[in-house]
Structures are given as C-alpha cells and as structure tokens.
Amino acid sequence: MSELSSALANLEEEKVARIIKQELGTGKDSMGVLTELRKGMDEVGQRYKKGEYFLSELIVSGEIFKDAMKVLEPTLKKDGGGPATKVVIGTVKGDIHNIGKDIVATLLKGVGFEVYDLGIDVPVKAFVDKVVETKATIVGMSGLLTPSFESMKETVDALKEAGLRNKVKVIIGGGVVTELVQRHTGADAFTDDAMEGVEIIKKWSAKSN
Amino acid sequence: MIKETMTPEQRVMAALRLERYDRVPVIPIIGQFATRQYKLSRKIKDLDTWQSIEAIRENFDSLGGYDGKIVAGLAWPISTWRTNAPKGKRVLPGEKGISEEFSVQYDEQTTMTVEDYDKIINKGWNAFCEEYFPRVTGLSLEEIERRNKELLDIYLKDAVYWKQRNIPIIAGALVVSCEMTLSLARTFPQFTMDLHRMPDKVQAALEAMVPDFIDNVLRDTKASGVPWVHISLERGSGAYYNLKTYERFFFPQLKKIVDAMVDNGIYCWLHMDTDWTLNLPYLRHLPAKKCICNTDSITDIFKAGEVLKGHMCVMGDVPPSLTKLGTKDEVVQYCEKLIDVLGKEGFILCSGCEVPIDARFENVRAMMDTARNYYPHR
Ligand code: B12
Numbered sequence: 040m041s042e043l044s045s046a047l048a049n050l051e052e053e054k055v056a057r058i059i060k061q062e063l064g065t066g067k068d069s070m071g072v073l074t075e076l077r078k079g080m081d082e083v084g085q086r087y088k089k090g091e092y093f094l095s096e097l098i099v100s101g102e103i104f105k106d107a108m109k110v111l112e113p114t115l116k117k118d119g120g121g122p123a124t125k126v127v128i129g130t131v132k133g134d135i136h137n138i139g140k141d142i143v144a145t146l147l148k149g150v151g152f153e154v155y156d157l158g159i160d161v162p163v164k165a166f167v168d169k170v171v172e173t174k175a176t177i178v179g180m181s182g183l184l185t186p187s188f189e190s191m192k193e194t195v196d197a198l199k200e201a202g203l204r205n206k207v208k209v210i211i212g213g214g215v216v217t218e219l220v221q222r223h224t225g226a227d228a229f230t231d232d233a234m235e236g237v238e239i240i241k242k243w244s245a246k247s248n
Numbered sequence: 249m250i251k252e253t254m255t256p257e258q259r260v261m262a263a264l265r266l267e268r269y270d271r272v273p274v275i276p277i278i279g280q281f282a283t284r285q286y287k288l289s290r291k292i293k294d295l296d297t298w299q300s301i302e303a304i305r306e307n308f309d310s311l312g313g314y315d316g317k318i319v320a321g322l323a324w325p326i327s328t329w330r331t332n333a334p335k336g337k338r339v340l341p342g343e344k345g346i347s348e349e350f351s352v353q354y355d356e357q358t359t360m361t362v363e364d365y366d367k368i369i370n371k372g373w374n375a376f377c378e379e380y381f382p383r384v385t386g387l388s389l390e391e392i393e394r395r396n397k398e399l400l401d402i403y404l405k406d407a408v409y410w411k412q413r414n415i416p417i418i419a420g421a422l423v424v425s426c427e428m429t430l431s432l433a434r435t436f437p438q439f440t441m442d443l444h445r446m447p448d449k450v451q452a453a454l455e456a457m458v459p460d461f462i463d464n465v466l467r468d469t470k471a472s473g474v475p476w477v478h479i480s481l482e483r484g485s486g487a488y489y490n491l492k493t494y495e496r497f498f499f500p501q502l503k504k505i506v507d508a509m510v511d512n513g514i515y516c517w518l519h520m521d522t523d524w525t526l527n528l529p530y531l532r533h534l535p536a537k538k539c540i541c542n543t544d545s546i547t548d549i550f551k552a553g554e555v556l557k558g559h560m561c562v563m564g565d566v567p568p569s570l571t572k573l574g575t576k577d578e579v580v581q582y583c584e585k586l587i588d589v590l591g592k593e594g595f596i597l598c599s600g601c602e603v604p605i606d607a608r609f610e611n612v613r614a615m616m617d618t619a620r621n622y623y624p625h626r
Pocket of ligand 1: 094128136138139140142143178179180181182183184185186210211212213214215230231232233234236237279280351352353354355356436482483521522544546568600601602603604605
C-alpha cells in the first residue's frame, strides 16, 4: 500500500491532506491520487470485516475521504475512471433520517461507485425518474421507521410498473429492517450494516459487469 | 389463563431481584400506538398531552392491561429539561409535507459547538444549560421552567391514576446518557469526529457532566416520588464504537451514575437500543439486582440472558417489524421462545423499543396474552 493509502486506512487526517497537497504539487494527476484513496477505503472495509474497525472508523474514514474529494474534484476528469456502476440512493418518502444513508453514500463513493443521492423524504416517482435518467442498475433505500416500510414497498412497486424491476437490484437499509421487511417490500436484499450493504452492492456490480 | 398470585408491582420487583414470580411480567412501551388506535380519525398533532394520556389509558384496557407503566402521555413529561437535551427539531406527522400516517421524527442537527465543550468543562453541565437551552429553543429560562412544571403536574396527576389501579410506574426520571446527549447535540457523525480529533476535550466534558446529571436525576425522582430512572443508552454501543472507546469514554460515566442511583435507593432501567452484544459483560460491573437491561431486538437478547444470568434482569424485545408485519401466530411463537429461554426468572416481556405506531392491534394483544397465559417454569 502506498503512503497515502495507508494514511487513510490509519485515519490520519492531517497526513492525508499533506500527502495529497504534495502529490498534486509535484504534478501527479488527480485520478492517480483518487485510486490510492480508494485502496485506503478498501483497506478500511477489510479491517471492518475483521472486527478491527467499527462504524465510527467508517465515519471517520468517510469524512477524510470527503475532504480529500473537495480538493481533487475540480481537477478530476469526468470520464477518468472508466464506466462505474451507478447507484441511486435515498431515504424513502415520509422519512427524514439522513445519517445512515449519508454514511452508505460516502462509502459507496469511496470504493468507486457513481452515486446519485436523492436526499431524504424522497417521493416514489423521484426514484423511478432518476433510474430512467441515469440508467442506474442499483437502488438503495433507507428508512428508520415502520411506516417507511410502506414507502419502500410503493417504490419497488413503482419500479415494477415502470418496467424497470428486472433491470435494477434493490437493497433496503436502516436500524430495524429485517427479512420480513425485505419480503414485504419486494426488495432483493436488506441490511442494518453499511459495510455489509456495500459488499452486497459490490457483488451485484461484479456480476452485471 | 395462569392463576395470578402476585400484584403487578410484586411481579416486576421479583423480576428485578431475580426471584420467582407467578408468571413473566409484561410491560410494552406504548405511546403513539395508543393514539393511533384511539379514535382513528384523530391526528397525532391535534392530540394534546391529556388526550394522549386518555388514549393510553383506553389502550391499556383494550389490551387487557399490563404490569407496569412507563410515563404519562406522548411527551415523556417527567424529565426536567436539563436531563433531556434539545436534539434538533421535532417533526410531527402532517408537518413539512410528511404524511399523517408517519410517526414523530427528529431532524438531527448540530445544536452545540466545539467551544461548548469548554464551557461544559469550565462551568459544569447545568450552568451551561442556562445559556444552551434558551439559545437552541428560543425560549426564556422562565418559560422553560414554566413548561417543565406544567408537565410535572400532568405526570403527578397521571401517576395518581395508575397508583389507584395498582400498576407500578417504572420511570420516575428520564436521563439520556452523557455520550448520547453530546451525540444528539453535535450529531452522530460530528461527535464521532470530535472523539477522533479532540479525545481529551470530549472526555473532560463527559466527566464534567456526571455530577450534575446525578443531581438532576435525584431531584427528579424526588419530585415524582418514583424510585426508578430510565437511562437512554443508544449511541455508545459496540455497534458504533470499539470497546477501547467504550471503556475510556462511556462506561465510566454510566457506572458513576448507576452507582449513585443505587446508593440512593433508585433502580435503573437501562434502555439499550441498537446492538450492545459486545458490551454485555460490562454490565456485570454494575450493582447486582438493581438494574434492568432493556434491549430493542438488535442486541442478541439470548446472549444477554446468558451473560447477565444471576446478576441483572433482562427486558425485551419483540421486534417492531414483527408487530407491524408478522402474523399473530408468529408473535406468539416469538414471545413463547423468549419466555422458554429467558423467562424462568429475571425477565420482563417488552416491545423492542416503542410499539410501532402502525403495529397490528391483534399482534400487540397477542404479546400481552402470551405473558398472561404461558409460563412453563412453574
Ligand atoms: C438515536 C435514536 C433516536 C434519537 C434521534 C435520532 C435521529 N436522528 O432521529 C431520539 C432519541 C431522539 C429518537 C427518537 C425517537 N425514536 Co428513535 N431511535 C434511535 C436509534 C437508537 C438509533 C438511530 C440512529 O441514530 N442510528 C444511527 C445510524 C447510523 O444508523 P442507521 O440509520 O440504522 O444506518 C445504518 C444502517 O442501518 C445502514 N443503512 C441505513 N440506511 C441504509 C440504506 C442502504 C441502501 C444501505 C445499504 C444501508 C443502510 O447503514 C448505517 C450505518 O451502518 C434507533 C434504534 C435502531 N436500532 O435503529 C431508534 C429508532 C429509530 N427510534 C424509534 C422511535 C419509535 C423513535 C420515536 C418515535 C420515539 C418517540 N415516541 O418519541 C422518536 C422519534 C423518531 C425518530 N427517531 O426520529 C424506532 C423506529 C421504529 C418504529 N418503532 O417505528 C427505532 C428503530 C427504535 C425501535 N427499535 O423501535 N430516536
């Protein structure tokens, strides 16, 4: 692992900022820097899987990554990384909880997905429209309250009606979603763990590519 | 039905003390669910505190009763303001374009700055609150005190009602743990960053909060006359933070608070939402037979039973997804399993946190009935 990748994996905020500044200053292209950051994020995921890291470390690494992206983004070429899998994500209609959803969105970006984050209280139609517009193949829905299960179901139904259901994989997440909720909503997977969700989405993406 | 030989109060105290009871006590956490059941057309935001209290009383009877009461109404009125920090904005169903079908929600926003840590460290929690609460709520201290007094009066009146019905109240004060208070005030991601960036400062603030938290709870339990404190522990679990962090920042403060309560004859109801499976062994360092470990269906409750055997009563954990989406038979099956494995002694059957607003009535009723009818350990 490069110094930058391991600085990120070790959650060394200042060191990451310093190395990025150095590398960009000496003419390294931002895509190369981003690749190193992604390796660091992958390592964070590995450590989480091994039980060395917890959600708090995912949050910290995500914040460091977000800050780094602010520096890199202006100079990143749009088509730099080749075709990335597109994920549409949002907190479902009626539900205004953003924290869990934001964590997942950052982690997905960190490992290289193209993420369209629709925010909170997202109308059913907005999910469908975004899938049509972007041709995303994965939809992630977040919700913390039991009435949100109905919004999740309505969204899956609307994807069906729009003829998109067999073109997208749907994952639901949030503190109290269970297999029962997955069955009720017609989603393909459920999780109450951000990293597990990222792993599932990675597998789907690998299969479809 | 099992022949009952104990009053609800005796049953609950037997559970707490890990002594034999005539059957497993059942105490669901019910607020919004009752208001939804009561006069279906009524919208939550139109129900005032007294109406919600009436709804809860009516719901209590339609469920055939249960063994303990949490608090009056939807508003958790017992907590004085200092033990329950403002946590962003409350959004009610029907507000901000949110459907009437939804439940109450919080819009978690930063209400506390990094500089505020220093104020807490230098002045203590209560003195900090005198500036913090008016700043966040836009209300004067006098108005905050007035509203608080009003809620306490409502609580005391409702308490008389339950006393007359011989139903014990098991929350005479409500306190949110030190770390959860800061986590809600800073927001969860920001508090996590603070712990990473300025651990010593956060630790000092957490430690500085403890003496005032203890005083506040003692004052509240005295005012309510109920020797029980409900301690909300939701943001410090091993699902979120490693055990080194838990040991250094969170558990010491909890232990100080619980020890002080027990020294003063107060029982602690530890309300532990999210996954606490990794943290369970620490609870053995709290005083024996004085606390309840109440989990919300995310912690492995069977593991809790194993780890805390002979030391602490376990309370839980019928999942919200089950009471909303499951069948009556599935609910009965789950409750019977809880009673089979955990119910011999030291167990209270409870919903996993609050009974969802849109739970099926027959499912919630089935939970109560199972406690009344099923006790294979006689
Ligand atoms: C802290 C908390 C609060 C705080 C407020 C927090 C907030 N911002 O809203 C307080 C104490 C104020 C509170 C109040 C209430 N709460 Co509350 N609360 C919680 C608690 C303990 C943790 C929520 C949290 O902060 N999670 C932190 C984030 C990071 O976790 P997360 O959102 O689950 O996201 C993670 C994963 O789920 C996943 N994920 C999330 N979304 C997605 C999406 C995708 C695509 C993927 C892949 C993954 C993924 O990744 C994240 C990181 O791992 C939960 C319990 C629980 N088990 O979830 C109850 C819970 C949400 N609350 C609940 C309730 C009922 C309430 C109240 C209505 C109670 C009342 N009567 O007043 C109120 C208001 C509702 C509300 N929460 O806004 C219920 C809701 C379910 C239900 N019964 O309807 C819960 C689930 C408790 C329970 N078991 O019943 N609550």
